[in-house]
Amino acid sequence: MFGLFKKFKDGLAKTVAAITEKTHGLFGGRAIDVSSLETLEEALYTADFGVATTEEILVEIKDAYKKDKELRGQQAAAIGATVLRRVLAGSEGLLGDGDGPLGRPSDPGAPSGHALPRNPTVIVMIGVNGSGKTTTSAKLGWLLKQDGKSVMLAACDTFRAAAVEQLKAWATRLELPIVASHTGADAAAVAFDAWQAAKARGCDYLIVDTAGRLHTKSNLMEELAKIRRVLAKNDSTAPHHSWLVVDGSLGTNSIEQARVFHKSFGLTGLVVTKLDGTSRGGAIVGIWRELKLPIYFLGLGEQPEDLQPFNVENYAKAVFGAEA
Numbered sequence: 408m409f410g411l412f413k414k415f416k417d418g419l420a421k422t423v424a425a426i427t428e429k430t431h432g433l434f435g436g437r438a439i440d441v442s443s444l445e446t447l448e449e450a451l452y453t454a455d456f457g458v459a460t461t462e463e464i465l466v467e468i469k470d471a472y473k474k475d476k477e478l479r480g481q482q483a484a485a486i487g488a489t490v491l492r493r494v495l496a497g498s499e500g501l502l503g504d505g506d507g508p509l510g511r512p513s514d515p516g517a518p519s520g521h522a523l524p525r526n527p528t529v530i531v532m533i534g535v536n537g538s539g540k541t542t543t544s545a546k547l548g549w550l551l552k553q554d555g556k557s558v559m560l561a562a563c564d565t566f567r568a569a570a571v572e573q574l575k576a577w578a579t580r581l582e583l584p585i586v587a588s589h590t591g592a593d594a595a596a597v598a599f600d601a602w603q604a605a606k607a608r609g610c611d612y613l614i615v616d617t618a619g620r621l622h623t624k625s626n627l628m629e630e631l632a633k634i635r636r637v638l639a640k641n642d643s644t645a646p647h648h649s650w651l652v653v654d655g656s657l658g659t660n661s662i663e664q665a666r667v668f669h670k671s672f673g674l675t676g677l678v679v680t681k682l683d684g685t686s687r688g689g690a691i692v693g694i695w696r697e698l699k700l701p702i703y704f705l706g707l708g709e710q711p712e713d714l715q716p717f718n719v720e721n722y723a724k725a726v727f728g729a730e731a
């Protein structure tokens with residue numbers, strides 16, 4: 408859907424460019440030699456694929472090169488893509504019941520007109536300031552709406568003055584319903600009201616934006632715990648998803664951040680943003696290897712349609728220079 412592969416390719420263009428520039432267009436098709444293997448290794452490190460994955464890719468390409476001295480760059484790229492597919496197996500987070508990237512309609516089994524009102528699926532966005540929580544909340548709301556789902560936004564970052572206005576502006580632009588209060592309001596109370604509103608409207612999803620918090624800010628940590636308790640009071644199974652929104656341009660540094668949040672909150676998945684602005688897009692692989700937390704979405708730009716369901720095949724193909 409939405410021309411996925413092209414989105415990945417465009418969004419990861421800086422990462423791809425960093426690799427192709429360093430390897431002087433190796434994947435364009437010329438023959439492999441010892442020096443091109445060295446530059447490839449360097450390029451993969453630069454793109455933040457990490458030691459383990461870079462070594463795995465190099466070992467397999469070298470093996471193939473030993474067997475076939477005529478090995479071409481394109482074949483080496485195909486080997487790299489195969490390693491990525493293998494390493495990233497199981498890393499795709501699937502929202503919904505798994506039928507397509509965003510799942511099925513909310514109540515497929517119920518006879519029409521007799522469907523019991525369901526509780527909304529609740530997604531809480533967590534992360535440090537500036538990681539992309541607010542924009543991701545809005546973009547995800549839009550994506551789900553395109554997929555035929557009904558969505559409610561909850562502006563639970565009541566900590567910073569501009570935060571509520573920012574999400575409200577997105578909600579207006581994307582025509583999404585929102586529950587918001589004033590700066591300084593009790594974030595958990597907003598979450599409670601938003602859940603009630605989502606339930607009353609029969610919304611499929613409630614997306615909860617929260618304040619940026621560092622693990623050292625214990626009051627903010629406590630606030631998030633309170634948001635969760637309040638949601639669970641409405642529906643003991645909520646929140647269904649607690650995602651860390653992490654800035655992909657931090658590269659492997661994001662792993663440590665994710666570890667700290669995971670320890671405090673028990674994350675259920677990740678959204679990796681700003682991959683369009685970095686040449687370090689290989690970091691996703693290290694994040695998955697280290698944390699084994701499913702990656703639900705990638706932020707590949709600032710427009711609503713730039714939030715894309717994570718897809719291993721498209722990622723592997725984009726990174727290793729596939730043409731289509």
Ligand SMILES: Nc1nc2c(ncn2[C@@H]2O[C@H](COP(=O)(O)OP(=O)(O)O)[C@@H](O)[C@H]2O)c(=O)[nH]1
Nearest residue numbers: 536537538539540541542680681706707708709
């Ligand atoms: N290029 C790019 N910018 C992004 C992406 N996601 C978020 N941003 C920008 O990052 C900045 C911080 O985002 P915001 O959602 O306010 O972060 P928050 O503090 O976690 O809520 C904003 O200027 C966003 O437009 C992305 O995927 N790509």
Ligand SMILES: [Mg+2]
Nearest residue numbers: 540541564570
């Ligand atoms: Mg925000």
